[in-house]
Structures are given as structure tokens and as C-alpha cells.
Amino acid sequence: MKTALVCSGGLDSVSLAHVLAAEGNLSRLVSFDYGQRHTKELEFAAKCADRLGVPHRVIDLRSVGASLTGSALTDDLEIPDGHYEEETMKATSVPNRNAIMLTVAYGIAAANCDDAVATAVHGGDHFIYPDCRPAFTDAFDAMQRAALDGYADISLHVPFVHHSKADIVAQGARVNTPFANTWSCYKGGDLHCGRCGTCVERREAFDLAGVKDPTTYEDPEFWRHAVERKQG
16 A cells, blocks of 8 residues: 655654555655754654655645744744643644645645555644544545545555554564654754653653663653653
8 A cells, every 4th residue: 555654754753654664555755844943853754765765755834834823833932841741732733734734745645646645643642732633533534535536545544543652662663663863852952852742752652662762862851750740
């Protein structure tokens, strides 16, 4: 099944790229520059495509992203520190981001006669991002089938939508995903900060999966405090 994957360069999408490649189903990677402050993630998506020997398209959505105001990922707002499931992390939501990206990815897939579009949304995203939830992915799949009716038959592949980040780490490790060649941190510095929601979630996921985390963090122990605060 020829599958076009929306790949940010992060742990989730790169792991899914390696899973699809191991199955012989990966046809291409599609990435998006929407003006995110952590645009360096796209370098890791490019490395993934080179490693797996598939085409890689980076779609310029910076003008669109400039209109999606109010997010700490695209505006000059502070990226909150803490656990991914804290209320403050909603500041990192970019309105309709996945719907916009998936719509473009479907067009690319249809133009290239692919059978599916894949995205690595997962259970840990559900608290913050409505366009990562099963209700959205189910509805989006139905909408795109109607949009392409009679032209292309493309399904939405979301194998992680009911899985945790730790599950993704375990699956990624099974297919030898080079986790060191992925980028999660929303702050986009030289190293993963270790304090933002995505860094905390990343570090916690490796711990829960029992897989060694190869990532270098500026603050490697903050995640423990963030997890304890969430649990308390």
C-alpha cells in the first residue's frame, strides 16, 4: 500500500516512517514549513527521507501560518514548561494545523497515485489538540473520500491514534529507528531544552518503554519534577 507520510522530523513521525518502510509501504514524506520556531525539525525529516530512500517535499505554508495567530509555536510567546498534559500546553496549539496539512498531503497523494496518507497523531495528543483525536481523524477520512470520490481512493492511516508515546518508542525501537536523528523540542535551540511539554513527554516515553534515550537535554532531570507535579 503506497503511503505518503506527513513527517515533521519528530520522534513520532520518523518512527512511523521506519515502520512503514519496514513494511514496504512508504512512498514519500511530506513536511510543512508553517513558520514554526522549531523549523529545524525539517532537517530531521530530510535526513529521514534520505536514509529511507524516498522523495521528500517541504511545502511552504509560512504565509498561512502567519495568519494562524495566538500560538506559542508561531507567535512571539513563551513556550510553557511542564508536562504535556498540563492546561498551559494549549498555548502551543496552532488552529486547524493538522486539517490544513492533511488536506495538502491528500492532494499530493492523489496526484502521485498513492493509496493512503499517514500521520503519527497519538493518544498523548488528545488532551491538547482536537485535530489529533479519533473523532477528527474518522471525520477527516470520510470527508476526503467524498472530496476525491471518482478520482482517487485514498485512506487515512493513523496507527498510533489510540497508542501512547511510550508505545511509539517501543515500535520505533523494533524497526531500529535512529531516535537521535529526530527533533521534538518546541524551543528549537541547539539542544533539546528538557523542559517544554514535548521534551518532558519524550523523556517520559523512553522511560516507560524501557528504551535508552539517546537525546541530550539542557535540563535532563526536569521531566521527573513535571511528572510528579502532574501525578500529585
